[in-house]
Amino acid sequence: xxxxxxxxxxxxxPARRSWRWWTFEGPTVALVLATVLLTELWAFYSTDxxxxxxxxxxxxxxxxxxxxxxxxxxxxxxxRTTLHVAVxxxxxxVLVLEGVGRFHEGDHHNWYVTRSPDRLLRYQYLPGAGxxxxxDHSQINKLGLWxxxxxxxxxxxxxxxxxxxxxxxxxxxxxxxxxxxVVLEKELAKLVxxxxxxxxxxxxxxxxxxxxxxxxxxxxxxxQPDLVIVAHMLTSTILQDQSYRRIGNSFFLFRMxxxxxxxxxxxxxxxxxxxxxxxxxxxxxxxxxxxLALLSKLHGFKVLVAAFPNFVTPFDxxxxxxxxxxxxxxxxxxxxxxxxxxxxxxGESVKTYQKPNHPYDFSHPNPSGHxxxxxxxxxxxxxxxxxxxxxxxxxxxxxxxxxHP
Numbered sequence: 001x002x003x004x005x006x007x008x009x010x011x012x013x014p015a016r017r018s019w020r021w022w023t024f025e026g027p028t029v030a031l032v033l034a035t036v037l038l039t040e041l042w043a044f045y046s047t048d049x050x051x052x053x054x055x056x057x058x059x060x061x062x063x064x065x066x067x068x069x070x071x072x073x074x075x076x077x078x079x080r081t082t083l084h085v086a087v088x089x090x091x092x093x094v095l096v097l098e099g100v101g102r103f104h105e106g107d108h109h110n111w112y113v114t115r116s117p118d119r120l121l122r123y124q125y126l127p128g129a130g131x132x133x134x135x136d137h138s139q140i141n142k143l144g145l146w147x148x149x150x151x152x153x154x155x156x157x158x159x160x161x162x163x164x165x166x167x168x169x170x171x172x173x174x175x176x177x178x179x180x181x182v183v184l185e186k187e188l189a190k191l192v193x194x195x196x197x198x199x200x201x202x203x204x205x206x207x208x209x210x211x212x213x214x215x216x217x218x219x220x221x222x223x224q225p226d227l228v229i230v231a232h233m234l235t236s237t238i239l240q241d242q243s244y245r246r247i248g249n250s251f252f253l254f255r256m257x258x259x260x261x262x263x264x265x266x267x268x269x270x271x272x273x274x275x276x277x278x279x280x281x282x283x284x285x286x287x288x289x290x291x292l293a294l295l296s297k298l299h300g301f302k303v304l305v306a307a308f309p310n311f312v313t314p315f316d317x318x319x320x321x322x323x324x325x326x327x328x329x330x331x332x333x334x335x336x337x338x339x340x341x342x343x344x345x346x347g348e349s350v351k352t353y354q355k356p357n358h359p360y361d362f363s364h365p366n367p368s369g370h371x372x373x374x375x376x377x378x379x380x381x382x383x384x385x386x387x388x389x390x391x392x393x394x395x396x397x398x399x400x401x402x403x404h405p
Contacts, residue, residue, distance in 0.1 A: 028084035101251030138176035147201040154224040164212040165231035167205030178367040184374040209288040269320040305331035309342035
């Protein structure tokens with residue numbers, strides 16, 4: 001009897017399902033592999049050796065390859081195709097946003113930021129740079145500070161205050177006359193009419209504490225300040241090249257972190273807390289304040305460390321408050337006086353001081369916020385000017401109210 005061979009099993013029969021690599025659909029596999037390649041290239045291009053968070057792109061490469069391998073064991077073609085597209089397209093969108101953020105930052109900074117020959121400063125403002133688009137006639141002075149060209153040496157009888165901080169004093173979203181150091185100088189002219197008081201902005205956007213003190217040492221001391229105010233923002237502990245606005249290697253993450261914290265229901269300060277709990281805090285903040293203490297003794301100026309609030313979280317947020325107090329404790333260890341500026345804002349809504357178009361801007365308030373900052377600092381400076389006029393020489397002694405003891 002003639003034996004007939006069995007007919008082929010239907011395509012959908014599990015026994016005939018192929019698990020081989022060639023069952024992949026070429027276009028979608030190519031899409032995933034192209035995404036892996038582009039992500040790896042971007043990770044290489046965007047690397048900052050000083051980033052404080054893990055590189056987010058290499059894990060994405062590993063995840064994409066793992067998903068590609070796992071999809072080999074999915075027998076349904078439609079599901080494999082859907083998975084390939086679902087993982088590749090969002091990652092490609094993030095890479096596009098990363099590129100847009102990078103090149104936007106380049107266009108934004110090129111006209112007034114340049115690389116510094118000082119390896120510790122890394123970058124600085126370009127002396128004499130100006131931008132007529134701002135409409136406030138502001139420009140970088142001849143020493144590379146975003147401020148007026150004050151006289152050197154200091155005129156007799158003048159009391160000078162030097163402000164050290166990051167971008168809050170140089171916020172391009174607020175016109176120059178509205179920035180807190182300019183408002184402060186005008187307030188002091190009214191409150192101390194019988195004494196010339198000048199407020200100098202010895203700051204640069206993105207500078208950490210160690211860069212701020214270095215800028216004082218390299219440039220600010222030429223103005224012979226009587227009082228140095230360190231306006232500490234919670235981002236002043238970031239150890240990386242912040243000539244570009246990013247977190248770690250990511251421009252996209254910089255813009256998304258406050259929003260992601262909101263969605264996660266966490267304090268925005270929670271994303272900064274790891275920096276304050278690590279050696280990085282001692283390296284950037286503690287060592288900088290020790291250096292500042294030596295400079296104050298050598299050059300005869302007093303130091304006030306003022307902890308500035310962020311303008312996204314509630315002003316009584318316990319996580320943020322613990323970080324403010326940690327900074328002020330280090331300042332008091334060096335014999336500095338301290339001011340927790342956030343106390344001036346408690347009981348108010350953060351929305352009052354947010355910019356309408358930038359609700360997740362962590363550090364930069366609207367003009368009303370700048371006025372409030374100036375008011376808080378003026379309360380401290382007026383008694384110091386009076387002390388100076390009376391030639392009271394009490395080393396390290398400042399009024400205790402409204403300062404912390």
